[in-house]
Amino acid sequence: YTGKTTIQAIGASIKNKKVKDYKSIPVLVKENTSVYDAICTMFLEDVGTLFVVNENNDLAGVVSRKDLLRTAIGKHNLEDIPVSIIMTRMPNIILTYPDESLHEAASKLIRYQIDALPVVKPKQKADNNQKENKYEVVGRITKTTITRAYVDLGNEEL
Ligand code: ADP
Secondary structure, three states: OOOOOOHHHHHHHHHHOEEEOOOOOOOEEEOEEHHHHHHHHHHHHOOOOOEEEOOOEEEEEEEHHHHHHHHHHOOOOOOEHHHHHHHHHOOOOOOOOOOEOOOOHHHHHHHHOOEEEEEEEEEEOOOOOEEEEEEEEEEEEEEHHHHHHHHHHHHOOO
């Protein structure tokens, strides 16, 4: 035994957990997907948040359950409204990255009072190595992810 206190061991274990080790598969829809189809996708894929991508598969927005509910209680034809009208859009999306700590991602969920974060990789410009503000979505971190990590932590031998 290294002589670490239990508290230090728990702290080290929390900080060692990375987004890439816990992320789940993101559910993506296109910007022209109707609100009606988005609701169907949410049920079929059993997720609470959809990520919206443009024709180049860049992250364009986020649609939550309540975004869809709000639209559904209005007097609209849900098949005629694209999700791009109701989504929260870039650059106002809170992001996480594969190498970020799960603790930092969890802090963002709390700080911004949201249920999910897209895990993204910045896209490089084709002609040089500079980054554009364009992101490929490679995963999803949700409150369930954090709960799973919490259970793992409780099961770890410290
Ligand atoms: P719900 O709206 O179902 O309670 P959330 O709390 O996740 O779900 O979403 C609250 C609001 O924040 C919604 O309008 C949603 O579009 C937006 N939102 C959700 N996730 C993000 C995110 N990662 N970045 C920015 N905005 C988000």
